[in-house]
Amino acid sequence: MSAQPRIFSSLVANRFLHSSPSQPLRQLFRYNGEKHVYMRFSRTSSGLTNLLFNRRNVDELSNTKRKHLRPGKLSPRRPVPSNIPKPPYVGSSKPPGIASGSEVHDEKGIECMRASGRLAAQVLEYAGTLVKPGIKTDEIDEAVHQMIIDSRAYPSPLGYGGFPKSVCTSVNECICHGIPDSRALEDGDIINIDVTVYLNGYHGDTSATFFCGDVDDEARKLVQVTKECLDKAISICAPGVEFKKIGRTIHDHADKYGYGVVRQFVGHGVGRVFHADPVVLHYRNNDRGRMVLNQTFTIEPMLTIGSINPVIWDDDWTVVTEDGSLSAQFEHTILITETGAEIMTQC
Structure with a gap:
């Protein structure tokens, strides 16, 4: 663990936490039995301060024109053939958090990253073709799961910190980590x-x-601008560039349209491990660190029309906006090259 305050990352709803070196990860993933949970420790000029996230029943969200999301029924966990290699965290209910050290690859590693990125992109593209009124998010999960194991790969979310499904499906006001149901x-x-x-x-x-179907202009604009934020952030990446430039680029573009940038969930190194250094903040910040050649990490901005404050459901995973307003996200895994950045997650 670094001697400096750092962020832990996991696929759970309390996925990204600012931490100090004196606070082990297990102490940050704690719930005291009341209607709140410690979710994030943020850096301020006066040091580390606690930020509490309310744990609310979904009925407590404010009124919007759309019907609020409600938890559905979960199907049984889908099996993975025993001959498919599994990540080391499978079988443990505790998420491993962010691994120390960046993911920097040799030529063999880069080719492996290209293969995993290409498959992820193909699966995502296929999943998108399934989106239509009437389809259940669990049916999307079933199709994604089957395509991944047919490719002799493992769906990384399945079993990560106890996550029960093979993909995250986050609808409308869900910021991230929606469970297919x-x-x-x-x-x-x-x-x-x-x-x-x-x-x-x-x-x-x-x-x-x-x-999905006939989407109104307000939602279409949010999605368009979120994608633009990702594209603009990728365009500035290259060896030696400060990571904080990503946050400034995203935040500046979101501000032009009055959208909020969610702060509690971040990009991360990815490769041999699911979540590694560096931490990639999507908002204006003064974090140190520069990109290095052959490094891989994700950029995954989450924008909202209204409140940027997240609320976690009682399932410990689903994260929605505090006011029920829409949220959108786009994400790519990128490789830092001599001339800039290569998007690894494209068909």
């Missing part, structure tokens, strides 16, 4: 599908937000 998509919904695959010992991680 019996809820059917409705006309006008937007849905982020977050795919990560583990192939030949390397993870490829990507996500996109899709339209």
Whole structure:
């Protein structure tokens, strides 16, 4: 662990936490039995301060024009053939958090990353074709799961810190980590599908937000600008560039349209491990660190129309906006090259 305050990352709802070296990860993933949970420790000019996230029943969200999300029924966990290699965290209910050290690769590692990234992109593209009114998010999970194991890969979210499904499906006000269930998509919904695959010992991680049926202009604009934020952030990446430039680029573009940038969930190194250094903040910040050649990491901005404050459901995973307003996200895994950045998660 670094001697400096750092962020821990995991696929759980309390996925990214600012921490000090004196506070082990297990102490940060704690819930005191009341209607709140410690979710993030933020840096301020006066040091580390606690930020509490309210744990609310979904009925407590404010009124919006759209029907609020409600938890559906979960299907049984889908099996993975025993001959498919599994990540080391499978079988443990505790998420491993962010691994110390960046993911920097030799030529063999880069080729493995290209393969896992390409498969993740193909799976995401296929999942997007399934989005239509009436399909259940669990049906999307079933299709994604089958495509991944048919490719002799492992769906990275499955079993990560106890996550029960093979993909995250985050609908409308869900910021991230939505669990696929019996809820059917409705006309006008937007849905982020977050795919990560583990192939030949390397993870490829990507996500996109899709339209379901006739989506209104407000939602379409949010999705468009979120994608632009990701594209602009990737365009400035190159060896020696400060990571904080990513946050400034995203935040500046979001500000032009009055959108909020969610701060509690961040990008991360990815490769042989699911979550590694560096931590990639999507908002203006003064964090240190520069990109290095042959390094791989994700950029995954999450924008909102209204409040940027997250609320976690009682399932310990699903994260929604405090006011029920729409949220959108896009994500790519990128490789730092001599001339800039290569998007690894594209078909």
